[in-house]
Amino acid sequence: MTGSRRLPLLLLPAGIFVLAVYVWPTLLLLRNAFNEVGPTGAMVEAWSLKTATETFADGFTIELTLNSLQLSLSATAIALALSYPLSLFLFRTDSRFRGLLAVIAILPMLISGVVRVFGWLAILGDRGLVNTLLQSLGLISAPIKLVFNWTGVTIGLAESIMPYMILALLAGFGQLDRTLEEASRSLGASPLRTFWRVTLPLSLPAIVLAAGLGFVLSMSAYITPKLLGGGRVFVLATEIFEQATTNTNWPVAAVLAIYTLGLLLLLLVVSNLLARGLKR
Amino acid sequence: MNGAGPVLSGLAALVYAVILAPIIVVVTLAFSADSFILFPPSGYSLRWFQALAAHAPLLSALWLSVQVACVVTLLSLAVGVPAALALAKGEFRGKDALTGFFLAPLLLPTLITGLALLLFFTPMRLTATLPGLVLGHMTVTVPFVIRMMTTALSNLPHDIEAAAATLGATPFRVVRRVTLPLATPGLIACACLSFLLSFDETVISLFISGPRASTLPVEMVRYVEGRTDPLIAALSVVLIVATLIVVVAVERLVGVARAIGK
Numbered sequence: 001m002t003g004s005r006r007l008p009l010l011l012l013p014a015g016i017f018v019l020a021v022y023v024w025p026t027l028l029l030l031r032n033a034f035n036e037v038g039p040t041g042a043m044v045e046a047w048s049l050k051t052a053t054e055t056f057a058d059g060f061t062i063e064l065t066l067n068s069l070q071l072s073l074s075a076t077a078i079a080l081a082l083s084y085p086l087s088l089f090l091f092r093t094d095s096r097f098r099g100l101l102a103v104i105a106i107l108p109m110l111i112s113g114v115v116r117v118f119g120w121l122a123i124l125g126d127r128g129l130v131n132t133l134l135q136s137l138g139l140i141s142a143p144i145k146l147v148f149n150w151t152g153v154t155i156g157l158a159e160s161i162m163p164y165m166i167l168a169l170l171a172g173f174g175q176l177d178r179t180l181e182e183a184s185r186s187l188g189a190s191p192l193r194t195f196w197r198v199t200l201p202l203s204l205p206a207i208v209l210a211a212g213l214g215f216v217l218s219m220s221a222y223i224t225p226k227l228l229g230g231g232r233v234f235v236l237a238t239e240i241f242e243q244a245t246t247n248t249n250w251p252v253a254a255v256l257a258i259y260t261l262g263l264l265l266l267l268l269v270v271s272n273l274l275a276r277g278l279k280r
Numbered sequence: 281m282n283g284a285g286p287v288l289s290g291l292a293a294l295v296y297a298v299i300l301a302p303i304i305v306v307v308t309l310a311f312s313a314d315s316f317i318l319f320p321p322s323g324y325s326l327r328w329f330q331a332l333a334a335h336a337p338l339l340s341a342l343w344l345s346v347q348v349a350c351v352v353t354l355l356s357l358a359v360g361v362p363a364a365l366a367l368a369k370g371e372f373r374g375k376d377a378l379t380g381f382f383l384a385p386l387l388l389p390t391l392i393t394g395l396a397l398l399l400f401f402t403p404m405r406l407t408a409t410l411p412g413l414v415l416g417h418m419t420v421t422v423p424f425v426i427r428m429m430t431t432a433l434s435n436l437p438h439d440i441e442a443a444a445a446t447l448g449a450t451p452f453r454v455v456r457r458v459t460l461p462l463a464t465p466g467l468i469a470c471a472c473l474s475f476l477l478s479f480d481e482t483v484i485s486l487f488i489s490g491p492r493a494s495t496l497p498v499e500m501v502r503y504v505e506g507r508t509d510p511l512i513a514a515l516s517v518v519l520i521v522a523t524l525i526v527v528v529a530v531e532r533l534v535g536v537a538r539a540i541g542k
Contacts (some may be wrong), residue, residue, distance in 0.1 A: 007370035014363035014382060017422055021415050022385045022393070025400035029392070032399055082295045089292035092284040101296075103527065108299060110536075111523055112480045114500045115516040119302025121508065122319045129305060129319045149396050162299065169415050191285070220389030222483050227504055237391055244395050244487065254399070257392050264389070278475075 009106020032254035043250055051251040060239075061256070065263070068235040071150065071225070072218035075157035079214050080207065083162050087169035088199075091176070109163035117227045118139040120156045121147055124228075148230030156228040161217045167212040182266075212271025216264050236260045303520065309513035328514035338515060341499035345479055348410065348495060352417045352478040353471050359418075360425030361467070365455065367426070368433035379430070385423045393419050396485035398483045401488055408490030416488050418479040424469055424477060428539060433459065433464035469533040470525045 036044045037049055055061055090102050110115055123129045131143040146152055153246035180202065184194040222237040229238070236256060244253035284292070305319060310328060312321035330339065367379055385393065397416050398407065406412035436459065444454045460467070464513040489498045504512055530536055 006342040007366045008372050009395060010362035010366040010370075011378065011382075014422060014426060015357045015361055017418065018382060018385065021397075021400075022419050025396035026388070027394075028399050030535075031397040040319045082298060085288060085291040086295040089288045092288065094283045099531075099535070103531060104296065104538065105299065105526070108303070110476060110480075110527055111303065112497060112516075112519055114497050114504065114512075115306060116302045117511050118504060118516060122305045122317050123301060123502070125319075125508070126317070126319055127318045129301075132319060134301070159298065159302065191287075201329075220391045222391050222486075223501065227501065240391060240395060241486070244398055247496055250399060253395055258394050261388070261392055 003005065016115055026184060028150060029194060029254050031256060032250050033258055034174050035251040035254075037249055037251055041249070051254045053260075055255045061259075062242045064234060064236050064256075067233075068219055068237070068260075070236055071154060071157065071233075071235060072215050074154045075161060075218045076152065076211050076214040078158035079162045079165055080211055082158070083165040083169055084207070085209065087166050087173060088203075090166075091173040105166050106163040108159065113160060114227070116160065117224060120152065120159070120228060124152050124155065147228055148232055151231075151235060152228040153225050153233050156224045157218050157221055159220065160224055161214040164217060165214045168210035168213050169203075169206050175205060175206075176202050205278045208271055208275040212275075213267060215267055215271070219264055219267075284403070288506040306513050306516045307520065309510045312515040315509060317510065327442070328510045330519075331511055332514045335511065338496070338503070338511075339497055341494055341496045344410070344413075344493060345496040348413045348417060349475045351372050351410070351414050351472045352421055355414065356421040356425045357467070357471060360422050361429055364426050364433055366431035367430045367461070369383045369459075372479055382426045383423050385419050386427070390420065390481070390483040394484040397484060398487045407488045408494070410493065412488050413485060413493065413495060416484045417481050420481060420493050421474045421477050425474055427541075429463070429466065429475070430465055431469070432470070436462050454507040465533040469530045469539055472530050472533075473539060476523065476526055 022114065028170050033052060034047050034049070036046045036048055038044045086105060090105060093101070095101065119127070125131070126143040126145075128146075130138070130146060134140045135143070146155075175201070181194055181198050184198045185191070189197065220237055222241055224234050225235050226241070237260070240253050240256045240260065243249045243256065309317065309319060309321065311324045311326065312318070313323035313325035313327060314321050363382060367375065367382070383542070394416070399408045401412050401416075406415070412512075440462070441454050441458050444458045445451070449457065480497060481495075482501065485495045485498050486501065489495060494502075500512055500515065527536060530539055
């Protein structure tokens, strides 16, 4: 095509957009982390590390970090335990409904998060599905607290990251060599032994990548901890939002945001290195 | 070894139950006759759909969300498709780096983007305005359109375009008469998903919404925080049905799994 030299000009509108509405605000966020908060709570323009040092000297920041890490770890573990068999099923099945089943597995991703959180409130609430069921079976006398605490947030979060992990696992399974499993079976290994010694080790890189993705998504999730936590669950994401909106303390929000981003970056690098190491 | 085997199929069925549980429960609850969240409901009625039809804040938020999503979709395609065309068809230095640059916003969590946009928009008085919400949502949809359409355009057969060019068509004419018509199913699917992404966008909207203008997910979050009755379930049914229509359309056109997973 003769006009292909002018083709890069088509990138201009998108380039201007990304620079103005994405790159510039992100730089602004970095800049705000160096501002200070005056005694009246008003922001003071500065180039200092005062806000950062004060934020990290605060024991609450450490507590928030541990809360976020622990929540993300549990949610990722649960989501992985559920996503793995489902993905393996989708990978192996020869059902003619395979396409439809795959769509259903990733459907939650397309349905508003608020809708799904509301569903969990109805399942886990004091007069919800689980408590009604357990009470009618006579297993419990008073409702057990399953929402507005860590239990509810962990369950809701696990469900919300599953579609992403299923997609990551399916992409990873693409590299699984079926002939190795068949060889193991024909040499007399039981299905369980074949899974344990062949399928699982071969899919380990996919597991690590999917878990890394789930962990990162959990760390930055806001809606689920906010709504299913009912104001009793404090993580980095909820604190960033509170500081930015309710307290209008932008410097602290910016420091916490950059800190969280640093943690996420570190996690991504580690999980990618781990996956690459496992592939060899 | 063919198929999935009974153990794996059984496990998968259990996981499907977990995935579908919240959705099924919400749909059932929408027809509840109770005044609070009780599951299973003690009786069934359409009272919450009637309440929804009379709830002005949610309806005006719904209308705002539809407006925002329409503008976002049109602008994202206008900005994103030309860029995708250049990235898919062009051969120039630094193409890989540029692709990375355009997709970078997809890497940052919306929590961070939302905060950055709040700091950017507040001095410009763009928070809680239609232009502000549109620009905010576009930080998600523009990279999405570029990623999806770059893949779609790269996968088109090159020989038809080459034939048109050989027969004397100008590059502009080739794009207008050959490339874009071939890419139409992908374009429509891309538009549908952009609409959905904007319509469901919650975190960025929460940062930059205000009493003057808030989108439907923001109003829903506020409602759920304040009260627990089945009204949101009734609204959810409306949203789920609308989403399913879009999903079926996209599945017919290009396949959902392919559209979302790169």
